[in-house]
Amino acid sequence: MGKRVSLFVTCLGDQLFPNAGMAVVEVLERLGYAVDFPKDQTCCGQPAFNSGYRDEARTVARHFLKTFESSEYIVVPSGSCTSMIGHHFADLFRKEPETLARVETLGRRVFEFATFLTEVANVEDVGARFDGIVTFHDGCHGLRELHIREAPRRLLARVRGLELREMLPAEECCGFGGTFSVKFAELSGAMARTKLEAILQTGANTVVSLDSSCLMQIQGALSRAGSSVRTMHLAEVLASR
Amino acid sequence: MSAGFDKKIHQTLADANLQLAIYTATGRLKDKRSESFAAAAMPDYQELRTQANALKKHAIENLDHYLEEFERNVESHGGKVVYCKDGTEVSDFVLGLAKERGARLIVKSKSMTTEEVDLNERLEHHGLESVETDLGEYILQLAQERPYHIVAPALHKTRFDVAGIFEKQLHVAYETEPEKLSQIARGVLRQKFLDAGIGITGANFLVADSGAVVIVENEGNARLTSTAPKIHIAIAGIEKIIPRAQDLAVFLKLLARSATGQALSVYTSFLSGPRRTDEIDGPDEFYVVLLDNGRTRLLPDRAKRQSLYCIRCAACLNTCPVYRKIGGHSFPWVYSGPIGAIITPQFMGVSHEPGLPFASSLCGACAEVCPVKIDIPQVLLDLRSEVKKSETREKKNRLEKFGYRVFAWMMTHPRAYAWAGWMARHAPVVKVGPVRAWTSQRDLPPMPRQSFRDIWSRR
Numbered sequence: 171m172g173k174r175v176s177l178f179v180t181c182l183g184d185q186l187f188p189n190a191g192m193a194v195v196e197v198l199e200r201l202g203y204a205v206d207f208p209k210d211q212t213c214c215g216q217p218a219f220n221s222g223y224r225d226e227a228r229t230v231a232r233h234f235l236k237t238f239e240s241s242e243y244i245v246v247p248s249g250s251c252t253s254m255i256g257h258h259f260a261d262l263f264r265k266e267p268e269t270l271a272r273v274e275t276l277g278r279r280v281f282e283f284a285t286f287l288t289e290v291a292n293v294e295d296v297g298a299r300f301d302g303i304v305t306f307h308d309g310c311h312g313l314r315e316l317h318i319r320e321a322p323r324r325l326l327a328r329v330r331g332l333e334l335r336e337m338l339p340a341e342e343c344c345g346f347g348g349t350f351s352v353k354f355a356e357l358s359g360a361m362a363r364t365k366l367e368a369i370l371q372t373g374a375n376t377v378v379s380l381d382s383s384c385l386m387q388i389q390g391a392l393s394r395a396g397s398s399v400r401t402m403h404l405a406e407v408l409a410s411r
Numbered sequence: 412m413s414a415g416f417d418k419k420i421h422q423t424l425a426d427a428n429l430q431l432a433i434y435t436a437t438g439r440l441k442d443k444r445s446e447s448f449a450a451a452a453m454p455d456y457q458e459l460r461t462q463a464n465a466l467k468k469h470a471i472e473n474l475d476h477y478l479e480e481f482e483r484n485v486e487s488h489g490g491k492v493v494y495c496k497d498g499t500e501v502s503d504f505v506l507g508l509a510k511e512r513g514a515r516l517i518v519k520s521k522s523m524t525t526e527e528v529d530l531n532e533r534l535e536h537h538g539l540e541s542v543e544t545d546l547g548e549y550i551l552q553l554a555q556e557r558p559y560h561i562v563a564p565a566l567h568k569t570r571f572d573v574a575g576i577f578e579k580q581l582h583v584a585y586e587t588e589p590e591k592l593s594q595i596a597r598g599v600l601r602q603k604f605l606d607a608g609i610g611i612t613g614a615n616f617l618v619a620d621s622g623a624v625v626i627v628e629n630e631g632n633a634r635l636t637s638t639a640p641k642i643h644i645a646i647a648g649i650e651k652i653i654p655r656a657q658d659l660a661v662f663l664k665l666l667a668r669s670a671t672g673q674a675l676s677v678y679t680s681f682l683s684g685p686r687r688t689d690e691i692d693g694p695d696e697f698y699v700v701l702l703d704n705g706r707t708r709l710l711p712d713r714a715k716r717q718s719l720y721c722i723r724c725a726a727c728l729n730t731c732p733v734y735r736k737i738g739g740h741s742f743p744w745v746y747s748g749p750i751g752a753i754i755t756p757q758f759m760g761v762s763h764e765p766g767l768p769f770a771s772s773l774c775g776a777c778a779e780v781c782p783v784k785i786d787i788p789q790v791l792l793d794l795r796s797e798v799k800k801s802e803t804r805e806k807k808n809r810l811e812k813f814g815y816r817v818f819a820w821m822m823t824h825p826r827a828y829a830w831a832g833w834m835a836r837h838a839p840v841v842k843v844g845p846v847r848a849w850t851s852q853r854d855l856p857p858m859p860r861q862s863f864r865d866i867w868s869r870r
Contacts, residue, residue, distance in 0.1 A: 179863045181822075185832040186856055188863035207867050212822040218815050220773060222795030226819035233823040261792070314775035343732045347772025352848035353412070354770055359852025360424050360736050361772070364434075390853025 175286070176206045176241035178234075180251045180382070181213035187382040190403035194247045194283055197408045201291050210237045216254040219262070220348050228262045235259075235269070235276060243290065244280045247405055249312020249380045252282040257315055282312055284321040284380055284404055295328035300410040303333045305374035307365070307388065308341045309381035322380060322404050329407060335372040342368070346387035362391035369399065377401045412766025419741040420770075429567060433738045436566045441729040443672025444780065453668070462661045464784040467720035470619075470652050474710070477619040477652045478701065484622025488684030490697035497704050498528025501646060504700060505530070505611070506537050512642060514539075514608025518600075520626070520633035521545035522613025523561055523723055524648050524702055526745040527758075530611070541611075542603045544632040546596055553580040559739035560747065562670045562725040567738060600632070610636035610694070614647035615722065616662060617699070620655045623683040624699060627666055627676045634680050643694040645682065649701050650719035662722060665782035669724035705758035715790050718753050720783040725750075727777035727787060733770060743767060749777035753790040761798045768794035832862055 175198060179191040195205050215230030234255065238244050246252045256277040263270040287293055304326060312318040326334050345351065345361025352358075365388060369377055377392075377399060379385050385401040392399050423429060448456045470477055482492040495501045509517070517534060519525065519541055531552065534541045543552040547565035551558060554576050558564035565573070574587045583595055604610075612633050616625040624645045626633045637643045653662065667673040686693030709716045728734045728748030739747035743764035744755045752767050761768075768791045777787040802808045821828045836858040842850055849855065 181828075181832075184863040185836065186859065188859050188861060188866055191863040192866060207864070209864065209868075210825045212825055212828045215819075215822065218818055220792065220795070221769075221811075221815065222792075222797075222799035223812070223815040223819075224796050224799075226815045229819040230822040258792075261789075310772070310774035310776070314779055341776075343772050343774035343776065345732065345772055347774070349845075350769065350772045352845040353766075354420070355848035355851050356424055357420055357733065357736055357770070358772070361732050362853065364732070364736075386856050387853065389856060390849070393854040394852070 173202070173243075174204045174206055174241075175243040175245050176208055176238060178211055178214075178238065178244050178246045178251070178255075178280075179207070180246065180248050182382050182386070183247055184211075186386070187403065190247055190382055190405055193403065193405035193409035194245065197287070197296055197405055198245065198291075200296065201287075201293060203291070206241070208237050208241065214251045214254045216251060216258075217348055219254065219258055224262060231259050231262050231273070232269075235272060239272065239276060242279065243286070244276075245283055245286045246280060247283045247380070247403060248382065249282050249309045249316055249318060250383060252280055253311040253315040255280045282316060282318060282380060284325055285316070285318055287408075288321040288324060294324045296325065296408050298328075298408045298410055299330040300407050301331040302376050303335055303372075303374045304376045304378050304407065305335050305337045305369055305372045306340060307337070307344060307369075307377055307379040307384055309379055309384045310341075310343050312380050313341055318380070322378075325404065325408060326378065329410075332407070335374050337368040337372045337374075339368065344384045344387045346383050348383070351387060358387070359391070362387055363395075366391050366395060366397070370397065375399055376407075378404050378407055380404055412769070413743075413764055416741065416743060416764055416766050416770075420737045423738045423741050424736060428569075429738065430736070432567050432569060434735055436563065437729040437735050440563070440671060440725075444669055444726055444729065445672075447668040447672040447674065453664075459661055459665055460782055460784050463665055463722075463782055464720065466653060466658050466661060467783050468717070470654055471650060471710070471716055471719050473654075474649060474652065477654055478649060480619040481617050481622055481652060481699075484620070485684065485697075485699055486622075488622055488697075489687075490622070490684040490699060493698055493700045495700055495702050495704075497702075498530070498533065501525075501528050501700055501702060502530060502533035502537075505534060505609070505644065506539070508642065508644070508698075509534075509539055509609060512608060514640075514642065516603065516607045517541040517609045517611055518544050518603050518607040518636050518640065519548075519610075520612045520628065520636040521548050521564070522611070522646060523558070523745060524613050524646050525611065526558060527648075527704060528702070530646070542600070542607075544600050544603065544636055545628075545630060546593060546632075549596055549600065550576060553577070557740070557745055560725060560728055561723050561750070562728075567740075604635045604639045607636075607640045609642045609644060610638075610640040611644045611646060612637050614645045614651050614699070615666065616653050616659065617647055617651045617701075618656050618659070618681075619652055621681075621683060623656065623681045625659065626680045626682065627663070627678070628680075629671075629673075629677040631678055634678050637680065637682055638692045638694065641694055642696045642698070643682070643685075644698045644700060646700040646702060649703060649706055650721075666722055666724055669722075669726040669780070669782045709757050715753075715757060715793055717785050718750075718757060718790055720785050721750050721754070722783060723750075724782055726780040726782065730776045730780050732774060732776065733772065737770070749787045749791075750785075753785075753787055753794065756794050756798075761794060761801055765798045765802070768798060829862065829864060836860070836862070
């Protein structure tokens, strides 16, 4: 194949979850992609955008555009950041038609990691082996803004040794919500504990998701509750052999 | 966020019985809704949503035209249309009419629009008796509370709560059987219907081409309210207008299913004027009050005016993980849940409760179930931006603004960003500000020694 992809590891992934980013690289390289990490990358600007600071978000979005504009494919291990770039960048540049056109072109080349595998690389079996009982948490932005539901499940179904047990409901928010998690900490915590009940009912020992942000919330709540259930990014499961 | 908002959220979260009541009741409504829209039950559901959205969009964009058409048709049937800009005008109209006709007792069926303008309080202030006849609303009127939920107003009350309220307010024996409780309410309310001089209802739809007010309900109290007294006044927001009677084929399929999972509500009434000479039932006088109360302020905004498409089904409340935790009374106005979070700041102004548009994880579950496809998260995002603009103008929250300016600078200076990240990961954890808020509920993730870019650069 020898195709190139650029990795946008996300600020959270870069600073707090480097193993998930490395797992993305491992899976992509295993599939024959040359992975490039544009070193000027930082954040997509979502924290500012979701907090109502559009000017500041626009500044960060411009930086992202400059950093990734020459990339053929941009792979992002987060549904939420992918949606920010693919959908909400356009909201920021409504009054700048030229930038808007560039942002829309960029948006078509940005792929959430699982979707990239199933739709661009066109694979379901990445040769992974993972012995464990897994439950999958749908991140809200991936699910409702990008309509990603089947891709991760199809990938997980092909992992040797893995048993997937769906939680009820899998699609209910974990309560993270970015700055919401600290602005409305008590409410966010209550939402996390409801999510925890659904997770624990499955008897799974691992919670998998497409977003490290949801996993940080779920892991934090699991850990506080003294549970031994662990969280893993989908890429980490797919990188296991 | 105001301290009051924060406190109400805390109180609701801390009340274990209330938490269970809200979660169970909304869960039941949510599940029934899902069943009623299952592909096997309704294969054209998504197509209906698209049509409903297009019809509402068209109606709102041509509001002046359809309101005038509606008015002409109501008047041709012998009814009268009254335009009111706010609650004072509504109560002045009702009070004036009551005085002229010598009415002292008013029966009311469920109406969020009248809640919006505190109609009962205004009427009672002038010595009239105004009685709610929807069972849930009646319970709350006795308990002196406002609705907890748009469709199920007393959703937070258990039958034991109701037993206590009836015992105290109606001086009846403590009775916890739901059937017996309804019999008690029915006993009181039947006489009220017979004695009332005026019946006030809301409206689910105002049909322009036929001048009809359409009311959807399950208890039959709205039908009694609109037919037993000599005068019927329907009070509705101007956004309730739909162009044609045939459009109801779309909306009636969606409304009850979205609200309660019923294919159709028990009663659907089409009221288009006073009793005609050859009819047995119906009022002698028929009025439709069309209320603005801030609605026209939404019209110029191309994106946000979709908030006026709402048909008040409350599906967004039942599915909302925030509403299901904080309930209805945490919200600063009568409209609660996701729809409340977008219309309250627009009707009342963003500084009414600046924290409100932020009380959402932006999960989007509301938009997914909205039968008229209101993009609630998008409107919330727009409102958040408006709140921050207004704070900047008023020089409020300046530290946060400064923080985001630093954020934007940092995120456009990769080396500064990498350095700040290193510092954050290596510095001892100090539990202040956001870290304190985070750790009040959850543990922090272990801090990796190296960032991804550190590992990458050494590959």
